[in-house]
Amino acid sequence: xxxxxxxxxxxxxxxxxxxxxxxxxxxxxxxxxxxxxxxxxxxxxxxxxxxxxxxxxxxxxxxxxxxx
Numbered sequence: 001x002x003x004x005x006x007x008x009x010x011x012x013x014x015x016x017x018x019x020x021x022x023x024x025x026x027x028x029x030x031x032x033x034x035x036x037x038x039x040x041x042x043x044x045x046x047x048x049x050x051x052x053x054x055x056x057x058x059x060x061x062x063x064x065x066x067x068x
Contacts, residue, residue, distance in 0.1 A: 044052075049061035 044061075046058040046061035046063075050056075050058040053061070055061070
């Protein structure tokens with residue numbers, strides 16, 4: 001009679017420990033990283049990039065043109 005009471009309490013404690021540890025192991029990871037800034041960054045126009053780099057032609061900064 002005493003053994004069955006201790007066995008019942010032991011099983012209940014083991015089940016509770018299992019549930020607690022399994023819940024602590026569950027984490028959700030977000031695979032997307034989001035920036036907290038809300039302004040949209042635009043691409044710099046070729047003419048502005050030309051001015052910053054000091055080149056005489058904006059052709060090398062324009063999309064679709066090969067840099068040589």
